[in-house]
Amino acid sequence: MNRKAEVYMHNIPAGILSEDEDGYRFSYYRNYLNQSRAKAISLTLPLQRKPHFSRTLHPFFDGLIPEGWLLDLTEKTWKVSARDRMGLLLVSCRDCIGAVSVIPSKEEDLT
Numbered sequence: 001m002n003r004k005a006e007v008y009m010h011n012i013p014a015g016i017l018s019e020d021e022d023g024y025r026f027s028y029y030r031n032y033l034n035q036s037r038a039k040a041i042s043l044t045l046p047l048q049r050k051p052h053f054s055r056t057l058h059p060f061f062d063g064l065i066p067e068g069w070l071l072d073l074t075e076k077t078w079k080v081s082a083r084d085r086m087g088l089l090l091v092s093c094r095d096c097i098g099a100v101s102v103i104p105s106k107e108e109d110l111t
Helices: 068-076 085-092
Strands: 003-009 011-020 023-028 053-054 102-106
Touching: 003 085, 068 085, 085 102
Parallel strands: none
Antiparallel strands: 003 011, 003 102, 011 023, 023 053
């Protein structure tokens, strides 16, 4: 299954997160990297042109997913398994606390 999400930093498109059978890739947009005010979305995902690859969901993104009773509510409401970390990220991280938001790409039909 291939899924994608746009990642925003302070409401500015910063990059794309994708999932495929090999793992997860986060790539900064070239336009974002060229901005003088560009900041890394995480210390573990520094600004670079080369994609960041991980066999599991990058810890920074995994940390955005709700926990406890809010995770339970998200799982029941959206019918997403707790083991489907990308699915949980896509349905619950559009309006995160902090500077980063994760929006399903136009290809994803979650609504």
